[in-house]
Amino acid sequence: MSSPAPPHDQPHDQPYDQPRDPLRRERDHLAASRAALRAMRQDVEALDISDVTGNWVNAKILTGEIETRIRALADLAGTPLFFGRLDYLHAPGAEPTEGAAAESFYIGRRHVHDADGDPMVVDWRAPVSQPFYRASRSEPMEVALRRRFGYTGGELTAYEDEHLSDPAESDSSSRLLQAEIERPRVGPMRDIVATIQPEQDEIVRAGVGGTVCVQGAPGTGKTAVGLHRVAYLLYAHRERLARTGTLVIGPNRSFLRYIEQVLPALGELQVRQSTVDDLVAHVEVRGTDSATSARVKGDARMAEVLRRAVRSGIRMPTEPVVVVRGSRRWRLPPYELEEIVRELADREIRYGAAREALPQRIAHAVLVQMERAGEAPDDRVQDAVARTPAVKAAVKACWPPVDPARTVLRLLSDPEFLASCADGLLTGEEQRAVLWARPARGLKAARWSAADAVLVDEAYDLVQRTSSLGHVVLDEAQDLSPMQYRAVGRRCSTGSATVLGDLAQGTTPWATSSWAEALAHLGKPGARVEELTRGFRVPREVIAYASRLLPAIAPGLAPATSVREAAGALSVRQVLADALDSAVVAACRESLAQEGSTGLIAADPRVPELAAALAAAGLSCLSPGEETSATARLTLVPASLAKGLEYDYVVLDEPAAVVAAEPDTRTGLRRLYVALTRAVSGLAVVHAQPLPAELAR
Known part of the structure; x- marks a missing residue:
């Protein structure tokens, strides 16, 4: 990645020089894009379908599709409409020519166009957006500049540039990208589209x-x-x-x-x-x-x-099938019926499909006899034979x-x-x-x-x-x-x-x-x-600590690396057994003093006791899956439900108990590995029992 310019921050009350202030221009484009999105939504809301459909069923279907489209065009509060910009050296995909005009595209979560149909924001999934994620200094993909935007809520507050075609810039990481990755986890999981x-x-x-x-x-x-x-x-x-x-x-x-x-x-x-x-x-x-x-x-x-x-x-048949049609009786012997049943059984088709096919196969065999006798039966006769009591009884007995x-x-x-x-x-x-x-x-x-x-x-x-x-x-x-x-x-x-x-x-x-x-x-x-x-997501210190378990739980896997370092991200505290609950509560208070969510993870049998300790200390807690908020940031998580969840700070109670709660040691160590790797910013391990040997070494 080429060396980015430092993020540019501009207070809202500072006067702007419109021609020279890029941040102001980007904010203006954001405002215009939001207005265009509102207009797109209003256009859909104004559609009159009263004379478009031929019946009420089609009208209901079309109404549902319109309602879905309206919801999809919602401008989500606090969500950036676009998060990046690409400045191409020339029109994407076109042959470069002297004097060719550069083109710019704003990359966002959905497509937005103006009244003339020209794109103001391009969907991140469009082919033209791909270089935003893959272009580099060594492979610029025809991009001259990649710009990332920083937001507070839904308000654009900063930008950061990478001149991918400029050999004078050196590789370094993006501070805005890092800040977005590390943004506190309050609420449900969010997208990583930026x-x-x-x-x-x-x-x-x-x-x-x-x-x-x-x-x-x-x-x-x-x-x-x-x-x-x-x-x-x-x-x-x-x-x-x-x-x-x-x-x-x-x-x-x-x-x-x-x-x-x-x-x-x-x-x-x-x-x-x-x-x-x-x-x-x-x-x-x-x-x-x-x-x-x-x-x-x-x-x-x-x-x-x-x-x-x-x-x-x-079952293979033991009796013939006798079908009566008018004054004639048609007899299908057991050996011929057995051939039909065995052929269906050997084909290994679904049991129900074979059962539905069997009466037609029997009826077809009867029709062959009719044709040999000089009759000319058609498909309707075959269907009628398949529905006769004799054929139905044979099917029920055999299949x-x-x-x-x-x-x-x-x-x-x-x-x-x-x-x-x-x-x-x-x-x-x-x-x-x-x-x-x-x-x-x-x-x-x-x-x-x-x-x-x-x-x-x-x-x-x-x-x-x-x-x-x-x-x-x-x-x-x-x-x-x-x-x-x-x-x-x-x-x-x-x-x-x-x-x-x-x-x-x-x-x-x-x-x-x-x-x-x-x-x-x-x-x-x-x-x-x-x-x-x-x-x-997981800080380097935390993932390195958890990776001590890999030789015991997955010896074929290479340890994960992390792009993030966080000083003080890991603390391991041993306390006396009678002080464990109070030490866990204290660790939760320390985590809650920081910005973001906190997850207290414990062996399932320990959860009721810890819930009581938190309540006695005046700390309310959520259950897994309940949405965290600015006023409810602590979740008490049974270790069995921790998989897939993440919190800014994790307090892990008694690792030995997490291992002991599982039916065997290897499964317990894997459960512990999951619990250790839920933290985004910091992990506090609090224990009274000795740590598992695989973790302690």
């Missing part, structure tokens, strides 16, 4: 046709990259994705609440967000599994067990209807049925692990677990194909079981996906050990894997 880095931009702008897997260390912005990729794809392939749909999948609802404002801030209002549990909610989840049971139920072998269970009712939930219920309740379906796949011990202790008396009485719900979803897909979307973003993917990957893969079987995760942060008993294995279960074995190791 700070996207070249390696991030390459992933964001990858084509819609292929799946991309992003292995990202803490603080590298992988979640933001995934969300901005959705926004980019909707811009570049609007018509296609509007038809097929997009979906963002997060680990829990707290996480989804945290990220839910990012896409609307970028003008995208139609992207659905969900958890894996919500996707497979065919049954009500009221039970829980042991770690052993959940691990077996999440194993990919269960897919074949379920396939056998769904198809277990298929009975299957209820997916009841099939899974039987599988988990009936040892003999499970043994027949799992023969050669699951050991006797594994079969006993997945069986329910008390068989349920009917679907309504069943206490389904989250892992059971995934099995039911697999069974539904074996009966009828799951609809596929155009693009799916899967965040915190390292925590999914193979069966959960299959459930997500069904939602993008004909589309593409962006898979985001960090193998070092896997905290479930079935956590992913390699991306190649995970992508195979997802149905995307040829996906491109990208690795982000340069951190922008």
Whole structure:
């Protein structure tokens, strides 16, 4: 990056010399752009569609589209309309000629044009905006100057220039860029559209046709990259994705609440967000599994067990089918009917699709006999034969209807049925692990677990194909079981996906050990894997401290680096056991004395005790997912819900308790790694028990 000019700050009350004051001109352009955006919105609001549509259905659809467009044109208070400017040496893409006029483009979150249709702000996703993120002194991409803007709220207060084609400037970092990265985190997650880095931009702008897997260390912005990729794809392939749909999948609802404002801030209002549990909610989840049971139920072998269970009712015929048509009787012998059934079974098509095809196949065989007898039946006759009681009875006997939930219920309740379906796949011990202790008396009485719900979803897909979307973003993917990957893969079987995760942060008993294995279960074995190791969020001292755990939790991963240094960002305090709660409260007070948000992260069993200690000290706290504000900046976070969240300051209570709360040491250390890497500005570790050996060394 070439050496930037220092930021230029101008107080509002200082008189301006219009021809010589760049800051004043930029503020004038901002005001004019906001006025143009208001005019664009007013034009849409003024549209009269009373005589445009032919019926009320089309009118309702068009009204909904207009309302969506009006919301997308909202001028968000406190959000900069543009954050940068590019001055090209000549018209982008044109051959340079002597005397060619330079062109300037303001880069922002959405396109804004004036009354004549000329652009005043260019969408950050447009091709002409790409050099704002990728141009450098060594590769200026026809850009003479890149200007970044600084804001306070929605008011433009500073600018900073990089003359990319000037060899006299030396490389250095942008102070405005650094300030934007380090801006305090109050409220939900915000977009990073003004700070996207070249390696991030390459992933964001990858084509819609292929799946991309992003292995990202803490603080590298992988979640933001995934969300901005959705926004980019909707811009570049609007018509296609509007038809097929997009979906963002997060680990829990707290996480989804945290990220839910990012896409609307970028003008995208139609992207659905969900958890894996919500996707497979065919049954009500009221039970829980042991770690052993959940691990077996999440194993990919269960897919074949379920396939056998769904198809277990298929029977070969023993009686002929006799169809009566007028005065004639047509007899289909058992061996011919068996050929039809076996052919459908061998094709491995969905159970329901095969069952729908079977009566037509039988009817076709009857029509062949009719034609041999000199008749000339048509399609209507075939449909009529397929609906006869004899054919219906044969279909029911050979290929009975299957209820997916009841099939899974039987599988988990009936040892003999499970043994027949799992023969050669699951050991006797594994079969006993997945069986329910008390068989349920009917679907309504069943206490389904989250892992059971995934099995039911697999069974539904074996009966009828799951609809596929155009693009799916899967965040915190390292925590999914193979069966959960299959459930997500069904939602993008004909589309593409962006898979985001960090193998070092896997905290479930079935956590992913390699991306190649995970992508195979997802149905995307040829996906491109990208690795982000340069951190922008977590200070260097904090990430180095957390990286002490990597040899134990993910020995194949390289430690992350960080572009940020923050003196005093890390403190580790050991106290007496009876003083732990008061020391934690004191650390929270210290953090709250700084600007920004504070997260108190603790092992789940410790949360009630700490909540009481905070209340006794007069400190109110939020729950994960609740929006922080200027008056409510402290969040009490169970370690199990910390993944994906970030706070300016983190107080970590008793690391040894975080590790001990998990079923095994490795999972506990991974949970601790997650908790240690949630801080943007400072981390205070408060402990009474000895630190885990992996962290202490």
